[in-house]
Each structure stands twice: as structure tokens, then as C-alpha cells.
Amino acid sequence: MRRFFHPDASSLDLPRVLHALSDPVRLEMVRRIAAAGELTCGALGEARPKSSMSHHFRTLREAGVIRTRVAGAVHLNALRGDDLEARFPGLLAVVLEKS
Amino acid sequence: MRRFFHPDASSLDLPRVLHALSDPVRLEMVRRIAAAGELTCGALGEARPKSSMSHHFRTLREAGVIRTRVAGAVHLNALRGDDLEARFPGLLAVVLEKS
DNA sequence: ACTGATGTTCGAGAATTTACGAACTATGGA
DNA sequence: TCCATAGTTCGTAAATTCTCGAACATCAGT
Numbered sequence: 001m002r003r004f005f006h007p008d009a010s011s012l013d014l015p016r017v018l019h020a021l022s023d024p025v026r027l028e029m030v031r032r033i034a035a036a037g038e039l040t041c042g043a044l045g046e047a048r049p050k051s052s053m054s055h056h057f058r059t060l061r062e063a064g065v066i067r068t069r070v071a072g073a074v075h076l077n078a079l080r081g082d083d084l085e086a087r088f089p090g091l092l093a094v095v096l097e098k099s
Numbered sequence: 100m101r102r103f104f105h106p107d108a109s110s111l112d113l114p115r116v117l118h119a120l121s122d123p124v125r126l127e128m129v130r131r132i133a134a135a136g137e138l139t140c141g142a143l144g145e146a147r148p149k150s151s152m153s154h155h156f157r158t159l160r161e162a163g164v165i166r167t168r169v170a171g172a173v174h175l176n177a178l179r180g181d182d183l184e185a186r187f188p189g190l191l192a193v194v195l196e197k198s
Numbered sequence: 199a200c201t202g203a204t205g206t207t208c209g210a211g212a213a214t215t216t217a218c219g220a221a222c223t224a225t226g227g228a
Numbered sequence: 229t230c231c232a233t234a235g236t237t238c239g240t241a242a243a244t245t246c247t248c249g250a251a252c253a254t255c256a257g258t
Binding site: 040045075 | 233234235236237238
């Protein structure tokens with residue numbers, strides 16, 4: 001069973017989180033994950049190669065923006081909404097705002 | 100008289116703004132500008148070469164985070180608080196929060 | 199006009215990030 | 229066990245970004 005690194009809530013770093021969110025592809029991923037609650041990698045990777053998507057998932061995961069859990073053969077990704085809200089109140093609302 | 104490019108409020112781009120804020124040096128610059136209201140470039144550039152600071156000022160300026168006005172021999176930098184708040188409500192509060 | 203102070207621009211090198219194919223791992227089902 | 233599916237990791241090439249020195253421009257004061 002594969003294991004991923006997830007920073008714990010208290011060590012979330014603002015520049016790192018902002019950088020993770022500053023890529024248009026990742027921003028869109030985050031919005032769709034937020035809207036769906038939980039999404040497999042495949043559900044987001046229609047347009048790009050899997051290895052590219054995997055890179056973006058990793059960036060989001062290691063910044064603490066999403067949490068990835070293994071469910072059988074698929075990986076389910078969810079926003080770390082509570083952790084983000086606790087550490088950077090209001091950030092998620094800004095990012096999820098459809099402008 | 101030198102003229103700078105400042106994007107107008109309506110064309111502020113979230114990924115671009117987030118990227119501008121995702122650098123620790125620039126994040127600190129923004130916080131100090133916000134605290135002071137308006138600051139010269141020199142007031143922020145004690146530690147790094149002027150050309151490096153100028154690059155960061157430009158990045159912030161062209162993302163629409165700060166506005167630079169020329170006042171005699173110095174450049175005064177201020178946060179574009181109203182524009183940012185209008186376009187991305189709550190973002191500034193998150194960024195200026197001293198965690 | 200000369201000088202000092204303030205910043206920008208230019209150019210180049212180093213570091214980081216992005217993108218993507220290929221090989222690999224793990225899981226569930228036939 | 230064999231096979232297809234899901235996704236990661238590796239290696240590499242291209243694009244961005246960061247950093248900084250050097251040269252340049254502008255302004256204030258003398």
C-alpha cells in the first residue's frame with residue numbers, strides 16, 4: 001500500500017500554499033475537487049498526460065492543499081478544507097470564488 | 100518621467116497575483132508596505148542588491164499588488180488594497196495575517 | 199554643470215518548475 | 229495467474245524564475 005507525505009496542519013507554509021495555487025491547472029483542479037468533495041486522479045486528467053497530472057497532485061499534496069487516500073485501485077483526493085481554514089482563514093473562500 | 104505598467108483593477112489575474120505573493124521575500128515586502136502605507140524601494144532593500152529588489156517590485160507591480168508612484172527622486176510603493184479587495188475579497192486579510 | 203542618491207534595465211548564470219514519454223507498482227477481476 | 233486499469237516515479241528537455249553585477253537614467257542640491 002502506497003504511502004504519501006502530507007504535512008501536518010500546523011506546519012502549513014503560506015508561500016508554499018500560494019505557490020501551489022498559483023498555477024492555473026492546479027487552481028482548476030482545486031476548484032473541481034472542492035465542488036465534487038472527493039475526486040480520483042483520473043477524473044481530472046482528461047486533457048493532460050498522467051505523469052503531468054501526477055506532478056500537480058504531488059505539488060498540491062505536499063503543500064497541504066489536498067489529502068490523497070488510497071481506495072482500492074484508485075486514489076481519492078479531497079481538499080484539506082478544515083486544516084487550511086484553521087491556518088489561513090478565508091483563503092479557501094478567495095480561491096474557490098468563481099470570478 | 101518614468102512610467103510603469105500597472106494592470107487595471109478589472110484585469111487582475113488570480114494565478115498571477117498568487118504567484119507574486121508566493122515568494123517569501125515579496126510576501127514580506129507586501130506586509131511591510133501594508134504596515135507603513137507607502138514605502139520607498141530603498142526602505143525595503145537593506146539586505147539584497149538593488150537589482151534583485153527591483154525585480155521583485157516589478158513582479159508585484161505587474162501582478163497588480165502594488166502601485167508605484169514617482170515622487171521626486173524616490174519611488175513610493177503602496178498596496179492596491181481597494182483594487183485587490185474588490186476583485187479578490189478577503190485575500191489581503193489572509194496575506195497580511197501575521198501567523 | 200557636476201555630484202550623490204535612488205532605482206531601473208540589461209545580460210548572464212544558477213536554480214526551480216513544467217511537461218511528457220517510458221518504465222514501474224499496486225489493485226481488482228476474469 | 230494473467231490482464232487491464234490507475235497512478236507514481238524516473239529521466240530529460242524546455243521554459244520560467246531568481247540573483248546579481250554593471251551600465252544607465254532621473255532627480256535634488258550645490
